[in-house]
Amino acid sequence: MPKTTKLQSKVPWVEVASTDADWDEQSASDLVNMASQIHLIRAFEESVLDMAGQKLINGPAHSSIGQEGGAVASILPLRVEDQINGSHRGHHQFLAKAFNAVAPDGLDLRENMSDELNDVLYRTLAEIAGLKDGYCRGRGGSMHLQWKEIGAMGTNAIVGGAVPFATGFAFNSKVLGTDNVSITYFGDGAVNIGSTLEAMNLAAAWDLPTMFFIENNQYAVSTTADEATGENRLSGRGPGFGIASWRVDGMDPVAVRIATEQALEHMRAGKGPTVIEALTYRFFHQNGPIPGSAFGYRTKDEEQEWQDRDSIRLIEKHLLRREILDEEGVKQLRKNAKAIMATVVDKILEDDPDGKPGSKRIRPELWPHVAFLDVGLRGETDAVKEEDCKEIDEFSDSELAETKFLDAVASTMHRRMEQDDRIYVMGEDVHKLNGGSRGATKGLPEAFPGRVLGTPISEAAFTGLGGGAALDGRLYPVVELMYADFIWVAADQIFNQIGKARHMFGGEHAMSMLMRIKIGTRTGYGSQHSMDPAGILATNPGWRIIAPSTPHDYIGLLNAAMKLGDPVAVLEHDADLYRSTGLAPKDDRDFCLPVGKAALRREGSDVTVISYLSMVQQSLDAVEKTGVDADVIDLRWLDKASIDWETIEESIKKTNRILIVEQANAGTSYGGWLADEIQRRYFDWLDAPVMRVHGSESSPSISKVLEAAALADVDDVAKALVDLRDM
Numbered sequence: 001m002p003k004t005t006k007l008q009s010k011v012p013w014v015e016v017a018s019t020d021a022d023w024d025e026q027s028a029s030d031l032v033n034m035a036s037q038i039h040l041i042r043a044f045e046e047s048v049l050d051m052a053g054q055k056l057i058n059g060p061a062h063s064s065i066g067q068e069g070g071a072v073a074s075i076l077p078l079r080v081e082d083q084i085n086g087s088h089r090g091h092h093q094f095l096a097k098a099f100n101a102v103a104p105d106g107l108d109l110r111e112n113m114s115d116e117l118n119d120v121l122y123r124t125l126a127e128i129a130g131l132k133d134g135y136c137r138g139r140g141g142s143m144h145l146q147w148k149e150i151g152a153m154g155t156n157a158i159v160g161g162a163v164p165f166a167t168g169f170a171f172n173s174k175v176l177g178t179d180n181v182s183i184t185y186f187g188d189g190a191v192n193i194g195s196t197l198e199a200m201n202l203a204a205a206w207d208l209p210t211m212f213f214i215e216n217n218q219y220a221v222s223t224t225a226d227e228a229t230g231e232n233r234l235s236g237r238g239p240g241f242g243i244a245s246w247r248v249d250g251m252d253p254v255a256v257r258i259a260t261e262q263a264l265e266h267m268r269a270g271k272g273p274t275v276i277e278a279l280t281y282r283f284f285h286q287n288g289p290i291p292g293s294a295f296g297y298r299t300k301d302e303e304q305e306w307q308d309r310d311s312i313r314l315i316e317k318h319l320l321r322r323e324i325l326d327e328e329g330v331k332q333l334r335k336n337a338k339a340i341m342a343t344v345v346d347k348i349l350e351d352d353p354d355g356k357p358g359s360k361r362i363r364p365e366l367w368p369h370v371a372f373l374d375v376g377l378r379g380e381t382d383a384v385k386e387e388d389c390k391e392i393d394e395f396s397d398s399e400l401a402e403t404k405f406l407d408a409v410a411s412t413m414h415r416r417m418e419q420d421d422r423i424y425v426m427g428e429d430v431h432k433l434n435g436g437s438r439g440a441t442k443g444l445p446e447a448f449p450g451r452v453l454g455t456p457i458s459e460a461a462f463t464g465l466g467g468g469a470a471l472d473g474r475l476y477p478v479v480e481l482m483y484a485d486f487i488w489v490a491a492d493q494i495f496n497q498i499g500k501a502r503h504m505f506g507g508e509h510a511m512s513m514l515m516r517i518k519i520g521t522r523t524g525y526g527s528q529h530s531m532d533p534a535g536i537l538a539t540n541p542g543w544r545i546i547a548p549s550t551p552h553d554y555i556g557l558l559n560a561a562m563k564l565g566d567p568v569a570v571l572e573h574d575a576d577l578y579r580s581t582g583l584a585p586k587d588d589r590d591f592c593l594p595v596g597k598a599a600l601r602r603e604g605s606d607v608t609v610i611s612y613l614s615m616v617q618q619s620l621d622a623v624e625k626t627g628v629d630a631d632v633i634d635l636r637w638l639d640k641a642s643i644d645w646e647t648i649e650e651s652i653k654k655t656n657r658i659l660i661v662e663q664a665n666a667g668t669s670y671g672g673w674l675a676d677e678i679q680r681r682y683f684d685w686l687d688a689p690v691m692r693v694h695g696s697e698s699s700p701s702i703s704k705v706l707e708a709a710a711l712a713d714v715d716d717v718a719k720a721l722v723d724l725r726d727m
Contacts (some may be wrong), residue, residue, distance in 0.1 A: 009239035015247040016262070018255040020318075025361075028324045033106035034253050035315045035333055036098050040109065041068045041092045042312065043337035044121060047345050048091070048142070049289040056349065057361060058130050060287035061142050064092035067215055069311025071279040072096045073253035074213060074260045079180065080104075083151040083169040083472070085162045086185035088143040089215075089282070090155035093185050095124060095397065102148035109336040110329070121344045128681050129348060132368040136506040137370075146421045146505040153182075153471060154505055158191030158496050160186060163212070164461050164498065167199050168468020170208040170273075172475045175424070181209040181269040189220035191234045195492060195625050197241075198461035200273070205456060209267035211260075212238070214277040215250065221286045222297035225268040236243045238275030250278030251309045267419030280305035347650035376507015377541055378641050380593040389560070390591040391599075392583060403584040405577050408551035410435060410442045412558050413478070415589035417448050419698060420476065423606045424469075426453040426462050427480030437482055437519065438578055459490035463515070467498040470513035470567065483525070484571075485535040487517070498567050499542030510565030511542070514558075519613070521663055521711055522575040527699035530707075532637050532664035534612065537569050539673055544568040545638035547612040549577065549667055551584035556593030557636060561655075564595070571638075596637050598644035600651075604629035606725050608651040610674070611661040612638060615712065617660045622717035631655060649682065656687040657724050663711050665695040693720045 023031075045063045052061035064071065071092035075084070075695050086093045099107055102116035127134025135147050146154035153169060155500045156162035166184030173180040190196050191214055203210045214234050218225055225232045238245030239311055246259040256278055263274035283293045283303065292298045316689040319325045325333075352361040392400070394553035417423045425441060431454040435442030444450040459481060466477035481487065487494055494515070504513045520529040537545050544566045546553035554570075561568040572578065585591065602620060607630040609619045616634045623630045631651040637643065652658060658678055675690040693712045700710040 010242050011239055011244040012691065013239045013245045014233065016255055017240075017249060017260045018252050018258060018327055022254050022258060023318045024322065028322070029106050030076070031315065031319055031322075032108050034076065035312070035319060036107040036109040037072045037096055037595050038068045038253070038312055038315065039333045039337040040099075040107070040121075040340065041072070042366050042372070043093050043341040044095060044125070045091060047125065047341045048434050049284070051129065051345070051349075053289050054360060056360065057128060059141055060088070061128070062089040062287045063289075064089055065282045066283035066310070067217060067250065068092045069253040069255045069315070070215065070250035070280055072153075073256035074183070074276070074278075074498045075280065076257060077101060077261050077264055078151075078183070080150055081178070081180045081615060083153050083166070083180070083182045084185065085153045085166050085169075085182075086155040087159065087162065087187055087190065088155065088157045088710065089187065090145060090185060091124070091128070091142070094145040094147070094152050094155060095120065097152045098124070098147060098150060102584075103546050105347060109333045113340055117341070121341065122347055125344055128367065129362060131348070131362065131366040132372075133366060136504065137368060137372065139506055144504050147600055148191065148471075148509055153499070154515065156497075158492055160190035160196040161492050161497055162186070163190065163196045163494055164199040164464020165468030165471060167203045167208050167210050167461070168465040168470070168477070170203065170210040171206070171465055172469050172640075172713055174208060177475060179209070179268045179270075181211060181264060183211040184215050185213045185215060187220070188214065188216045188218065188225045189228070190236055191237055192229055195460040195464060197237065198456075198458040199464065200237065200243060202456055202458060202461040202465060203273040207270065207272040210273045211263055211267065212243070212273065212275045214275065215280055216277050217280050217282045218293065219282070219298070222292070222295065231279070235275050235277035240276075243273050243275050244271070245275040245277070247277045248279070250280030250308075251311050251314065253311050253315055260461045279663050283307060348420045351566065357470070365574060377503045378544065379502070379510060381564060383563040383565070384560045384592050384593070384595050388590075388592045389594045389641045390556070391593070392550075399588070401587055402581050403551040403587045405551050405554065405580045405582065406439055408554045408584055409440045409572065410444065412555045412589050413441070414444060414447060416559070416562060417444065417451060422474070422476045423478060424451050424453065424475055425478040425480070426455050426466065428455055428457055428482050430454055430480055436480070438574060440516070440518075440572070441481070459486050460493050463490040464493040464497060464517070466513050467493055467501065467511075467567075470499055470508070470511045473510060473512065476512055476514075476562070478516065479512045480518075482518060483520045483529045484517045485520075485528050485531040487533050487536065495540045499540055501542070501543060502566070511567050513567050514562060514566050514726065515567065515569045517569055517571055519571055519573045520575070521573070521700060522707065524702060524704065526702040530700040531668070532571075532662065532670070533569075533668070534571060534662070535664055535668045535670035535672065538638055538640060538670055542567060543639055544642060545571065547571045547636060547638050549613050549616045549634055550582040552582065553593065553599070553636060554592055555584060555589055559590060560592035563592070571613060573614045592638065596642040596644055598636055599634040600647060601634050602632040604631050605655060606630055607646070607657045607659055607721060608633065609656045609659045609661055609721070610648065612633060612636070612670075613663075615661045615717075617665055618714045619717050621714045621722055625714065626718045628721040630721065645681070648678070652678070652682045652685050656685055657727070658686065658690045659693065659717075659720055659724055661693045661712065661717050663695055665699055665710065666697045669694045688724060691720055693717050
């Protein structure tokens, strides 16, 4: 008979409910403040739904009606320095954070509203309507609200997508020695998302002060929590990761406040993250002004049951019981909230001269100008000064030495960390194995204790943490992906979150971070470790991409890229470049290379060869093998904003023939979009179609023979050179 021992959670998991005594402990001003905020958010949301019903909101309007009480109560105990982010249904949290920032002494709808509070309402509504006066200048709309300066770090349209960023905010706060916290708000649907669970694990492993606040409103769109998971007590996810967790009635503001205060005390004491599950209910459908019962997935009786438990009714009951307000005073809160919002709406809408009587339109002067379309997609490059840039021929022979590529990688990061204590390096095994899996972080853990962090195998979590740290801006994260193929594991964080954040939130805030990506071709690691990600990265917005092919270029490109306020991907070729050597300065690890400047590695007149990374040398070898007189251009900068069109144009006008050379397989090829752009720009100068050398459609296999066949090599380039020259 086996011995069975009942296991216990390492952390508390409790349910909190309020009593009348708890309500009596709330000050009269706090209750009026909570009631005023909830009423004002309710009136705001009703205005949004009214505009949506008139087709004056472009896209969805995810109302928070029914869920306001939990948002107000959980944000009331926060400081301005504490940071929050949230989901697509985040108007209530955003407004509550803004109210507390501009009215720290509380809000009382019986009094006149300050100009600052009116401005919050106007700018938030303007953003939801997509107007230039909005916090994100109209780019964010209903689902992407950000006011970074008061700790509202951005709501998010991807379910669970914002959660890892909140660990980045908390990471910065902890590293910098504050006791500030972050709260990430998300719904029951996001609890089953991988990035959410990865972020919980990482926060627990690193004792980060992040609160995972689950607004369990019972439904995703129409799918219930019971249908979606075997454990519908969603706060139970917390103890599974060793996170202290609370479950609370989200319709009871005082209960939510008590749970939040307990969780904040836990986090500010340095005890790590927390989970709060607030049981709540959205009164309308997933988006828009229609109740869910109209779609048949819930009943009118169920909706009425939850509406009878409305946090407004509950708080008003206690205001009356304690004689803080009388019946007329309670009614006045609602009346004044509606009147305030009517004034705000009038600033945005006017009578439609071309519409039916009584119809409205957005005031035309409030729309953003179309010239603003791409502004702020990336930052400016003026931080890289011309006097700091040095090509290799600007160094004397005595200043140069034969240098291992891998040593250039490690020594350059060593210098940057030595000069800037904001830099933190993170990735799988980077803190061990004498520099990680290939030695790229050699010497860094010893030189900078606590600043080189080995992560769990959870790319979405630590990449997203890096993104959150970058959005926060107080630290500079360097994230290493062990292999390029892992961009797919972290794809939402890389493309939807990090790459889009600056532009989506208005284009004004930097997103400074570095992502080091190792390319594993010719290592025998097979189909899932041999990807060249250049084409994928370049066809998604927001990233700078550097592709150094020599030790000298690695130093100069990395230094330049890290001065930009952008997320930068540096591509590092394992087998083909890590083991190579080349000339680089003996001592200088501070020089830069110009942003957006390619290198002409060889001059010729027959063909223009454009390449990057290890294929530059293979192109040079092919030129020597065939005798074709070719220009060989090493792009160095691969993102669309940084392509050196001047060098390319000068060469094309000389040779009239283009060969693009890369190792990437055909489907994710970088050269595909580049060839298309070249023929659009320079069609009249081309005497032959743009020719490309690239890998096979299939990914490289483990078999040495099949791996070689899948990748372009010198012979492939040589054949293409001759064919193109003879056309």
